[in-house]
Amino acid sequence: MPPRYQRIACLGGLYSNYLALESALSDIRARGVDQIFCLGDMGAFGPFPDRVFPLLHEHNVVCIQGNYDDSIGNALDDCQCGYTDPRDNYFAQISYDYTLENTSTENREFLNELPQQIQIQIGDLNVLLCHGSPRRVNEFLWQSTTSDAFLQRLFDENQCDAIIGTHTGIKWHRQISNQHFVNAGVLGRPENDGNTNVWYTIIESHESNLNVQFIPVAYDFRRLSREMKSEKLPDEFCETIETGWWTTCLEVLPQKERVAGIH
Amino acid sequence: MISNSDTPVIRIDHLDQLWFQVAGTRCNLECNHCFISCSPKNKSFGFLTLEFVEGHLQQAGELGVKEFYFTGGEPFLNPEMVDILITTLALGPATVLTNATVLQDDWLTRLSIAASASRYSLEFRVSIDGFDAETNDPIRGVGTFDRAIRGVQKLVKHGFLPIITAVQTWSDEDNLNVIQQFTKTLKSIGYDRPRIKILPTLQMGAEENRTHGYTQADRLTNDMMVGFDHSQLICHNSRIVTDRGVHVCPILIETPDSLLSDNIADSLVPFEMSHGACVTCYRYGAICSNPSNQFKETHIQKSNETV
Numbered sequence: 107m108p109p110r111y112q113r114i115a116c117l118g119g120l121y122s123n124y125l126a127l128e129s130a131l132s133d134i135r136a137r138g139v140d141q142i143f144c145l146g147d148m149g150a151f152g153p154f155p156d157r158v159f160p161l162l163h164e165h166n167v168v169c170i171q172g173n174y175d176d177s178i179g180n181a182l183d184d185c186q187c188g189y190t191d192p193r194d195n196y197f198a199q200i201s202y203d204y205t206l207e208n209t210s211t212e213n214r215e216f217l218n219e220l221p222q223q224i225q226i227q228i229g230d231l232n233v234l235l236c237h238g239s240p241r242r243v244n245e246f247l248w249q250s251t252t253s254d255a256f257l258q259r260l261f262d263e264n265q266c267d268a269i270i271g272t273h274t275g276i277k278w279h280r281q282i283s284n285q286h287f288v289n290a291g292v293l294g295r296p297e298n299d300g301n302t303n304v305w306y307t308i309i310e311s312h313e314s315n316l317n318v319q320f321i322p323v324a325y326d327f328r329r330l331s332r333e334m335k336s337e338k339l340p341d342e343f344c345e346t347i348e349t350g351w352w353t354t355c356l357e358v359l360p361q362k363e364r365v366a367g368i369h
Numbered sequence: 370m371i372s373n374s375d376t377p378v379i380r381i382d383h384l385d386q387l388w389f390q391v392a393g394t395r396c397n398l399e400c401n402h403c404f405i406s407c408s409p410k411n412k413s414f415g416f417l418t419l420e421f422v423e424g425h426l427q428q429a430g431e432l433g434v435k436e437f438y439f440t441g442g443e444p445f446l447n448p449e450m451v452d453i454l455i456t457t458l459a460l461g462p463a464t465v466l467t468n469a470t471v472l473q474d475d476w477l478t479r480l481s482i483a484a485s486a487s488r489y490s491l492e493f494r495v496s497i498d499g500f501d502a503e504t505n506d507p508i509r510g511v512g513t514f515d516r517a518i519r520g521v522q523k524l525v526k527h528g529f530l531p532i533i534t535a536v537q538t539w540s541d542e543d544n545l546n547v548i549q550q551f552t553k554t555l556k557s558i559g560y561d562r563p564r565i566k567i568l569p570t571l572q573m574g575a576e577e578n579r580t581h582g583y584t585q586a587d588r589l590t591n592d593m594m595v596g597f598d599h600s601q602l603i604c605h606n607s608r609i610v611t612d613r614g615v616h617v618c619p620i621l622i623e624t625p626d627s628l629l630s631d632n633i634a635d636s637l638v639p640f641e642m643s644h645g646a647c648v649t650c651y652r653y654g655a656i657c658s659n660p661s662n663q664f665k666e667t668h669i670q671k672s673n674e675t676v
């Protein structure tokens with residue numbers, strides 16, 4: 107039997123944003139949950155990749171492996187994010203090389219051993235936790251390009267009532283009768299809406315259904331940006347942290363998500 | 370069809386994309402690299418009606434389809450095109466591949482309203498093959514650059530961010546330079562955050578006359594498929610509907626063995642990748658998908674395929 111909970115917190119990609127992780131964890135402790143999960147992509151983008159790990163351990167966070175974690179864990183050549191644009195790949199590679207170089211052997215082993223999916227129960231419902239999609243760690247499931255029919259198929263194939271993932275960087279939730287797909291958002295960077303806060307998700311059992319709540323997290327983003335600069339990470343990334351607008355990785359956004367931003 | 374035991378067979382994994390050859394082979398242009406020889410007079414494939422498309426949208430929904438693509442010829446020659454897209458947007462994301470030379474403002478007004486009301490994206494993909502008339506028009510026809518640019522301006526005015534696709538008729542070394550020129554041109558006409566996708570040429574249809582066709586040596590073998598991520602091929606996750614039935618992929622509709630069935634469920638059968646174009650797919654990957662839905666091969670899948 108999969109472990110059963112009433113109320114959990116799901117953290118999406120951390121992207122080395124240990125300051126946002128600290129804020130989120132203390133917020134979660136204040137609200138109270140049975141268990142905290144992290145859906146993968148611990149590194150990327152931000153500074154000092156080793157700093158998120160002690161926090162995850164201290165708060166007993168159960169982790170899933172993202173594409174980035176697989177890459178760092180195995181010291182692969184790139185992050186497997188799936189960008190198609192040469193400019194996106196250029197910036198992605200800078201932060202990947204930095205992250206790989208600055209992640210300790212011990213933490214790389216930890217990443218390497220993480221499971222790719224976890225099945226749990228929330229109340230009576232079967233819930234599958236994954237990174238991109240249940241079938242592919244780096245599949246982008248955007249709100250505007252994922253049909254109900256496809257989600258229904260995923261629920262059937264995986265015999266579950268809910269699927270929770272991350273990977274795209276933008277949260278969303280869709281309920282189809284009593285089944286749910288949730289993208290938990292990410293703590294690593296703001297979600298291209300002009301606000302500097304980031305997001306995590308609380309999911310709880312409610313009258314034999316699920317209640318899904320997205321929680322905004324404020325943190326010291328100026329400090330994060332300063333530290334990224336001192337580590338010589340791309341200015342474009344710092345700009346995203348300071349403005350809340352994405353400046354890179356734009357080519358993978360579908361029309362609707364792209365129009366919502368300014369770049 | 371000659372069956373060759375060394376021809377690799379592809380099994381469709383899941384119907385992610387359903388394509389519609391919605392304008393058949395009818396196009397107002399006659400580009401010299403068109404891989405299915407479309408033209409104003411080519412009626413070998415006909416228009417699809419709204420009713421016919423609706424039936425297939427339903428069928429595909431039952432199979433768990435993720436998104437829909439519309440191509441031609443020129444889709445907007447089909448008198449029901451706007452209604453087809455509006456109907457589709459109620460069920461899933463829609464992408465239309467157009468040359469943008471026949472777009473009318475009132476159509477775009479309706480589409481823009483429907484797209485805002487839908488939870489799904491409506492993507493326009495506009496084919497332009499050079500960043501000025503001098504480079505584009507020899508391929509696509511006199512005056513087509515200016516007409517396509519006006520189409521792009523209309524789309525932008527109606528709130529769309531069209532993906533400009535260009536078939537690469539230049540050398541790889543020139544690629545970055547061409548993309549930069551394209552970006553500059555598009556910004557100068559008021560498209561300030563252009564999306565650009567470069568496509569490989571397919572050595573078939575009219576392109577066969579422009580350069581050369583595939584030779585007998587351009588064939589996939591089973592050896593080549595070892596360790597190759599099948600999900601990079603369109604036939605691994607897509608089918609296309611024409612007025613003749615359901616075919617394996619948008620590229621091969623003119624070859625007889627591509628026609629698999631008269632309904633979608635029965636078209637999800639294995640296919641022998643015996644064509645020259647298969648080599649291009651193999652080399653360049655998911656050439657027909659939008660970047661938002663492209664998979665990159667992962668380490669994890671790679672190891673699964675090889676054990």
Ligand code: SF4
Pocket residue numbers: 396397398399400402403404405406407408441442443468496509
């Ligand atoms: S390439 Fe496109 S625009 Fe040109 S003739 Fe073929 S279908 Fe028409």
Ligand code: SF4
Pocket residue numbers: 379602603604605617618619620621640642644646647648650651
């Ligand atoms: S042309 Fe490409 S998509 Fe079509 S069958 Fe061959 S490999 Fe598959």
Ligand SMILES: [Fe+2]
Pocket residue numbers: 119147172173174237244272273274
């Ligand atoms: Fe990811």
